[in-house]
Amino acid sequence: MSDPKGPIIVWFRRDLRLRDNPALYWACKSDHPVLPIYVWSPEEEAPWEPGGASKWWLHHSLAALKKDLQEDNLDLVIAKGPSLETLKRVVKETRAVGLFWNRLYDPATLARDTEVKTHFKDQGLNVRSFNGSLLYEPWEIETKEGNPYQVFTPFWKAVRMDLDPAEPLPKPRKGMAEGFEHPSIDIDDLELLPKIDWAGGIQEAWEPGEDGARKEFDKFQESRLEDYPEGRDFPAKQATSRMSPYLHFGEISPRTIWSKLLEEAPSDVLSKRGNSTGEFLRELAWREFAHHLLYHFPQTPENNLREKFKDFPWREDEAQLKQWQKGQTGYPIVDAGMRELWTTGYMHNRVRMxxxxxxxxxxxxxxxxxxxxxxxxxxDADLANNTLGWQWTAGCGADAAPYFRIFNPMKQGEKFDPGGEYVRKWVPEIASLPDAHLQAPWEASSQVLKEAGVELGEDYPEPMVDHSEEREKALEAFQKIK
Ligand SMILES: Cc1cc2nc3c(=O)[nH]c(=O)nc-3n(C[C@H](O)[C@H](O)[C@H](O)COP(=O)(O)OP(=O)(O)OC[C@H]3O[C@@H](n4cnc5c(N)ncnc54)[C@H](O)[C@@H]3O)c2cc1C
Known part of the structure; x- marks a missing residue:
């Protein structure tokens, strides 16, 4: 039985912030004490349980959230799942009157949340869910025929025409919420950090948490935004916002970004191409598009959106997969990207492609x-964005790159890393090669290689495959399913 003076439980998930957090805000506005809780239940996200780098981030993000909440006299309760059983226990023990959360859109958590909602509604609890992570709910936008969009440009046109996201909510004022005490385990008990410490490079590159998100966004707005349209394709420039992990874990909301940028921008900024604010918000709209697709096509994390790709003759080659994972393909721009990923938990968008x-x-x-x-x-592993990115590249997804458009790694390297700064940083063993040979060391004469102190096959691999030959084979394979 709930107690009329019992707390409202705010169930934190991927909304690890105080500002513009509707579930927290509305719970704090009530005249009930507030009990914030995080329930670790990775198996409920299977087969996409958080990976190693995400768990590292989550550990630090929870620590930051706990500290921020404490400043408002709220104590974050940490618990292990299953979610429904844990929430049942806490509701019973605290005689809670309500359960609030911000919505998620991936198929596994959606199903889980529906079960939780049904259970507690049947119990007469005040159960409320909110939109905390998107500008638009995935079901709010549809084509004239009433279908989900599958092409980005018309989606964006429809979105930007009348996009007027609600103003971000303020941080609940100190003292607004009376806290409610409840036993908690430690964040360390979740064992999110790796046992062998491989996360030094990630630690150097990032500051998880709401403060880290705001600092990074402010830096971007002050010094990188202006160059975004030109700079965003050049990995050495670091011209992008680096907001992706913060957005994934909800340490900053897209509404906050949207309103901060539009505050100072002229009104036609979204309809004209080429201006920095408009170009950046267009990218943010790709995130919306990805969530729209994942919601309407929940099978796509495992299955091609375009069915004809089911007959594509994929190869299984464990050894080659490993070479790619380790950044040992012999193609410098590919290896640079894979090593940046391994070291920092991030890879520039151009290099991801x-x-x-x-x-x-x-x-x-x-x-x-x-x-x-x-x-x-x-x-920043995110089921919606990752699925879209991979299906886009493979040609089997929504608005995908045509399969026959095959990136030439040497040309891409020459165009987007013209001074070789990015390759030299991540593939130091070939850093002494002159620019002309940096993206294709095997084309350098033995004299040039010797002068640069590079022995191919020893210091750095020979190319693992011949790009021109593989390109032909890929086109042939595509013809078979066309
Ligand atoms: C194969 C592949 C896999 C990817 N996997 C992920 C992933 O797991 N998680 C992830 O967040 N992004 C993913 N992306 C998209 C993109 O590479 C990253 O969002 C971007 O590099 C993050 O850097 P940023 O925040 O500096 O981007 P910015 O250029 O500053 O963009 C701002 C924000 O817009 C959104 N965004 C930008 N580009 C895209 C895009 N193409 N698709 C969807 N949203 C976008 C992101 O939320 C990003 O933080 C993937 C792309 C590819 C090609």
Whole structure:
């Protein structure tokens, strides 16, 4: 039985922030005490339980949230799942009157949340869920025929025409919420950190948590946004926002980003191409599009959206997959990307497209293998964005790159890393090669290689496959399913 003075439980998930957090805000507005809780239940997200890099991030993000909540006299309760059983126990023990959360859209958590909602509604609890992570709910946008969008440009046109997301909510004021005490385990008990410490490079590159998100966004707005349209394709420039892990874990909301940028922008910023704010918000809209697709096509994390791809002759090659994962393909731009990923938990978008194209076209290994590796190693691993990115590259997804458009890794390297800064940083063993040979060391004469102190096959691998030959094979394979 609930107690009329019992608390409202705020169930934190991927909304690990105080500002613009509707579930927290509305719970704090009530005249009930508030009990924030995080329930660790990775098996409920199977087969996409958080990977190693995501767990590292989550550990630090929970620590930051706990500290931030404490400043408002709220104590974050940490518990282990299953979610429904844990919430039942806490509701019973605290005689709670309500349970609030912000919605998630991936199929496994949606199913789980529906079960939780039904259970507690039947018990007469005040159960409320909110939109905390998207500008638009996936079901709010449809084509004239009433179908989900599958092409980005018309989606964006429809969205930007009348997009007027609600103003971000303020942080609940100190003292607004009376806290409610309840026993908790330690964050360490969740064992999210790796046993062998491989996360030094990630630690150096990132500051998880709401403060970290705001600092990074402010830096972007002040010094990188202006160059975004030109700079965003050049991995050495670091011209992008680096908001992806913060958005995934909900340490900043898209509404906050949207309103901060539009505050100072002229009104036609969204309809004209080429201006920095408009170009950046267009990318943010790809995130919305990805969530729209995942919601309407929940089978796509494992299955091609375009069915004809089911007959594509994918190859299974464990050894080649490993070479790709380790950044030992012999193609410098590919290896640079894979090593950046392994060290920092992040890879620049242009390079994600290059390495993904290499896996699915040059090696013709199934995109799901790439998606799984990214899932384990990215700090921003996100089911909606990752699925869209991989299916887009493989040509089997919504608005996908045509399969016959095959990235040439050397040309991509020359175009987007013209001074070789990115390759030299991540593939130091060939750093002394002159620019002209950096993207294709095997084309350098033995004299040039000797002068640079590079012995191919010893210091750095020979190319694992011949790109031109593999390109032809990929086109042939595509003809078979066309
Ligand atoms: C094969 C592949 C896999 C990917 N996997 C992921 C993933 O697991 N998680 C992830 O967040 N992004 C993924 N992306 C999309 C994109 O690479 C990253 O969002 C981006 O590199 C993050 O850096 P940023 O925040 O500096 O981006 P910015 O350029 O500053 O963009 C701002 C925000 O817009 C959103 N965004 C930008 N580009 C895309 C896009 N193409 N699709 C969807 N949202 C986008 C992201 O939330 C990003 O943080 C993937 C792309 C590819 C090609």
């Amino acid at each position: 290059i390495v993904a194209s290499f896996l699915v076209k040059d090696l013709r290994i199934h995109w799901i293998e790439g998606a799984r590796w990214f899932w384990d190693t990215l700090v």
